[in-house]
Amino acid sequence: MPTLEIIGAPQSNFVRVTRIACHEKGVPYTLTPARPHTPEVDAIHPFGKIPVMRHGDVSLCESSAICAYIDHAFDGPPLAPRDPVAAARTEQWISLHNTTIDPVLVRKYLLAYFFSGLPDGAPDRALIEATLPAMRQHFAVLDKTLAAHPYLTGDAFTLADAFLLPTMYYMARMPESAEMLKASPNVAAWYDRVSARPSARETEPPPIPGRG
Ligand SMILES: N[C@@H](CCC(=O)N[C@@H](CS)C(=O)NCC(=O)O)C(=O)O
Structure with a gap:
């Protein structure tokens, strides 16, 4: 093969x-x-x-x-549950990440720091500030969800957690989002839990080119 x-x-x-x-x-x-x-x-x-x-x-x-x-x-442990309800919950969180969370946390906030499009490459402070209220709402939703169980959809790591992890990796490294993460104890505990997995350690990204 x-x-x-x-x-x-x-x-x-x-x-x-x-x-x-x-x-x-x-x-x-x-x-x-x-x-x-x-x-x-x-x-x-x-x-x-x-x-x-x-x-x-x-x-x-x-x-x-x-x-x-x-x-x-491929053979190997299922990355999404095979039970229809649990499978749908996994899809639901992947979709919530891809259609709502990523567009705010990554496409707006993170890219406003790294790819602002401003002539000198400076962060787009106006866009960052404008994005903070939606980000606070997202952290609150995630914190409430992760208060109920250790992973996004229940007691086990699934693809839903795999989608959120790389986004949260960057949030842990930027000033306003790092504060929000610190203030969201359930998200912070989840982030420590998923970051300790070999799959997270072995895929840690290099710095964004030119932004060291
Ligand atoms: N829905 C796509 C989104 C992928 C995506 O947005 N990738 C970004 C890099 S993180 C990209 O290619 N951006 C270039 C563009 O949007 O034109 C997926 O889930 O694969």
């Missing part, structure tokens, strides 16, 4: 999710670093986003589809 290839920049939270899935499942893979909108990415993703994946004749884009493939095409 050919080796699974993940294509994308290791700093990307969505690329990291697919690598975490491989580590958790015990699937060997190679990582081919590539930025969005480069030929190797455009060949698979119709909108040029990372990650994309190749495995023999199979090529896929979109992190949740790639993770589902990794979970179902």
Whole structure:
């Protein structure tokens, strides 16, 4: 069987999710670093986003589809529960992360620090400040959810946690979000728990280029 290839920049939270899935499942893979909108990415993703994946004749884009493939095409521990309700709860949290949490915490807040588009590359303070109220709401929702059980959907680590982990990695490193994390004891305990997993340690991203 050919080796699974993940294509994308290791700093990307969505690329990291697919690598975490491989580590958790015990699937060997190679990582081919590539930025969005480069030929190797455009060949698979119709909108040029990372990650994309190749495995023999199979090529896929979109992190949740790639993770589902990794979970179902290989032997190893399930990354999402097979019980229909628990499986749907996992999907629900992946969707909440991808459609609501990531757009605020990563696309707005984090990128306002690193890719502000301002002439001197300075953080976009106006956008950062404007994003803080929504971020506080997100931390409150997560803290309430994680007060009830140690992982997002219950007592076990699932793909839902794998999606949130790389996002929270960056939140732990930026000033306002680190304060919010510290003030959210259940999220902080969850973050310590998931960060200690070998899959998290083995996929820790390098610094964002030029932002050391
Ligand atoms: N829905 C996609 C989102 C992937 C995504 O937004 N990747 C970012 C890097 S973290 C990207 O490629 N951005 C370039 C762009 O949006 O044009 C997935 O889950 O894979």
